[in-house]
Amino acid sequence: MAKSTQAAAHSPLANRIGPDGNPVALTERAHLGKINLRGDAGDKAFLDGVARAAGVAPPVKANTVATAGTTAILWLGPDEWLVVTPAGGQGAMESSLTTALAGQHVSIVDVTDARTTIRISGPRARDTVAKACPLDLHPREFAAGQCAQTLLAKTDVLIHQVGDTPAYDLYVLCSFSRYLWDWLADSAKEFA
Amino acid sequence: MFLIDCPWCGPRQQTEFHCQGEAHIARPKDPDALSDEEWANYVFNRTNPKGVHFERWVHNHGCRRWFNVARDTVTDRILAIYRMGEKRPKVKS
Numbered sequence: 001m002a003k004s005t006q007a008a009a010h011s012p013l014a015n016r017i018g019p020d021g022n023p024v025a026l027t028e029r030a031h032l033g034k035i036n037l038r039g040d041a042g043d044k045a046f047l048d049g050v051a052r053a054a055g056v057a058p059p060v061k062a063n064t065v066a067t068a069g070t071t072a073i074l075w076l077g078p079d080e081w082l083v084v085t086p087a088g089g090q091g092a093m094e095s096s097l098t099t100a101l102a103g104q105h106v107s108i109v110d111v112t113d114a115r116t117t118i119r120i121s122g123p124r125a126r127d128t129v130a131k132a133c134p135l136d137l138h139p140r141e142f143a144a145g146q147c148a149q150t151l152l153a154k155t156d157v158l159i160h161q162v163g164d165t166p167a168y169d170l171y172v173l174c175s176f177s178r179y180l181w182d183w184l185a186d187s188a189k190e191f192a
Numbered sequence: 193m194f195l196i197d198c199p200w201c202g203p204r205q206q207t208e209f210h211c212q213g214e215a216h217i218a219r220p221k222d223p224d225a226l227s228d229e230e231w232a233n234y235v236f237n238r239t240n241p242k243g244v245h246f247e248r249w250v251h252n253h254g255c256r257r258w259f260n261v262a263r264d265t266v267t268d269r270i271l272a273i274y275r276m277g278e279k280r281p282k283v284k285s
Contacts, residue, residue: 062200062255077255078200134205148201149254150208156253 012116012174016181023124024188026181029117029169033090035083037073037097039106046104053100054083054093063148065160074147074160082111082158082171115158116177120184121167124191129168131187135159139166153183197273198251199259208253214238215246215260216280242266243285 011030018026039046041060051057055068058081066073071093074082085093090112097108120129130137132153142148147160157180158171172180194206220226220234239245245265250258262272264285271283 062202077257080255134207149256150204151253 009113012177013118013181016178016185018181018185019188019192022122023191024120024122024128025125026184026188027119027121028181029119031087031112032117033083033085033087033093034110034112034115034171035085035090035094035097036076036109036111037081037083037106038079039101039104041079043104046101046106049100049104050097053096063146065145065147067145072160074158076149076158114173115171116174118170118172118177118181118184119162119167120170121163121165123165124188125168126166127191128184128188129159129170132183133159139164153180153187155180194268196249196261196270198254198257199273199275200255200257201251204251204254208251209249210252211261212248212250212258215248244271244283246280 009031011028013028013030016028037050037058041047041058047057050073054071054073056066056071056073058073059066059075062075062078064075070086072084074084076082083093083097090110094108094110101108126137129152133150135142135148135150142161144161144164147158149156149158151157152159152170155172155176160169160171161167162169170180195203196206196209197203217234223231226234242265244262246260246262248258249261250256258276260274260276260278260280261270262281262283263270266285271285272281274281
């Protein structure tokens, strides 16, 4: 069963080619492992358990990201996080979280295939995103290591700023990803 | 732009939120004991004031958390924001 699911893994953006360099680049980070994690941020046993399994404790500060190696934990809510692993790493992460948090009142759900990730980078990436996003993306307000769930071109996205260039990872529902990709590519045209 | 101060995420644009009606409506402890009129009052009838209104909002395009807002229905000014389970604050329009 697991094998056939793997074989069927198909990126909705497989045929999309975006602007590929200065001043804006679009790439897909396909099939990143994603686990929705819920638990009590005030419970030390929970934070320690996650730190044992993922290498880093979930961030308690709103709209921030904790990273350890190739794993990132994004804040989604006061008791909710998204654990992101490299492609194919979700199964191992799910089982180590399940083991480390055994007996606790938590929820660990593999949501890998719900969303895909668009990486937008380059000196005009901020201007491209800012055109249709109500967040204040000025570095004073939103910098590398921060994340936020908001709307981008009327689509729900989870934005994670990963670099100062700037570069952003946009987690978007697969069914909206082609629309958002095309919107971004079109939005970047004026800067080319 | 109309900003709403989410108790967790901070100020965000109104389009990320939805208003979900009047707050502090307690479900009757024993619904079977109510008359049809009392039940209809609980289910349908709301205060709809001109002035201060206490209502529930949800940050549905953000952290998806619920909270309470005291809003002036005339000016749309938000007078107070407080979490679920907290008592309604004293506010003046």
